[in-house]
Amino acid sequence: MATQLDEHVEDLAFTGERFMPEVAGQIAFEHLHRYHFAARFCAGKQVVDVACGEGYGSQILSGVADSVTGMDISAEAVAHAAGRYGSDRLRFVEASAALLPLEDDSVDVVVSFETIEHHDQHEEMLSEIRRVLRPGGMLIMSSPNKQHYSIDPGYENPYHVKELFRHELIELIQRYFPQQQVYSQRVVYGSLLVADGPAAFDSILGTGPETSEWAEGLSRPLYDLVVATDGVLPVQSSSFFELKVHGMDAGAFYGVHLPERVQNADIEVLQLRAKVEELEAQAQSHLSHREAASLEAAEELRRTREAHLAEIERLRDSRNEVLSSISVLGSLVDDVRREGGHDRLAQERRLESLQNALDQNRALVAEAASSQSIDNGQFKAQLAELRQQLIQAVATEERVRSLERMLSESQEMVLGHINANGSLREEMSALRAEIDRTMAERDEARQSVQQLQLAVTEQRVISEHRERDVELLKASRSWRYTAWLRKLSGSARRHL
Incomplete structure (x- = not known):
């Protein structure tokens, strides 16, 4: 199974929207968590990854699935993924999410993360997924929560065509899959306290040293994830994903290392600002000297020009005098x-x-x-x-x-x-x-x-x-x- 990038495979450009496994930070936590969460439902199954992008997610799923087919509308992405990850159990196909090149009732699980907001053919996409899934098959889909992703922060993603509110996503999927479990996702830095045995997940937001806000489930989720089927849902539990950041625990990185780096960066910024101000002062001084030198040079040039004009006038007078003398001499x-x-x-x-x-x-x-x-x-x-x-x-x-x-x-x-x-x-x-x-x-x-x-x-x-x-x-x-x-x-x- 190929896990390393072959030297003959051309790299895809990172646009900021399509995730690349070489990129770290919040986007890595979000994307990798979703695929590792979905892998628990794919063991021994035939799986389709709709809008697979670079192919890293299909590679994760193929570690447990019987077979995985990655599909993407970008021929460039498909060629890259096939060259980097293709294997006996993993293949990649160029296709649209609204027209899947598969037989009816031919797969067990369809995974599609951060796809539906990039087009407006929502009904066609869900209809196609319903067609290719076998009875009792499972759909695992995520989409940005329009309220918390775009409206609250005042952010507009130029790659998104039609985002959905949480209830719109649930209603859309429910028309094709009556049984569903909704999950909320966002990257957090804090302390996780989980009780043994079945327990509800609550969120407590500290608004100050002595105040807090409480909410059921995860508060202010950026993403909604739905597990849906027309059969019986398996027993499911919440999930917590951890990933080392630059070789460090996320808590140590974001709680200790990153603040120190920010503090040092702030000091460097202040030093650079002081240096910039000094350079600006020097530049202003040089500019003033240059302007003075320019004015002096211009004045010298003016004096030289006047002297030349006077010399020309003197020579003209001398010439006229010579001509006059010649005239007198001729007389x-x-x-x-x-x-x-x-x-x-x-x-x-x-x-x-x-x-x-x-x-x-x-x-x-x-x-x-x-x-x-x-x-x-x-x-x-x-x-x-x-x-x-x-x-x-x-x-x-x-x-x-x-x-x-x-x-x-x-x-x-x-x-x-x-x-x-x-x-x-x-x-x-x-x-x-x-x-x-x-x-x-x-x-x-x-x-x-x-x-x-x-x-x-x-x-x-x-x-x-x-x-x-x-x-x-x-x-x-x-x-x-x-x-x-x-x-x-x-x-x-x-x-x-």
């Missing part, structure tokens, strides 16, 4: 070009005027040589005009130098901006080329001025010699001096 270059063009034109005009003056002077010299009469006042006026033109040329030279200084200062300023912003290098290169061209033009103008100065100097020398010759001519009035003046005039003409 200066245009002015230089215009001034250079005007200066060249003026110089050309002055040179042309000087050339005309020289030509006129030559004509005057020729006229003086031929007529030996020179108007000294007119010559001095012409010489003054030449001097004025020379002064204007010098002023032009000073203006060119001033423009050179302005260009140099503009170049240094632009070079400073170019060092801050490399994007202006190409424009500066073009500007430098333009400045070089302007400087070349300035050099050409300077050379023209120098040539003009040489011409003026030569004219001054010639004029001085002419004045001296004229004075000598006036003084001597001789042909020799006249010939000498002609010779001097020819020499001056060749020089020019």
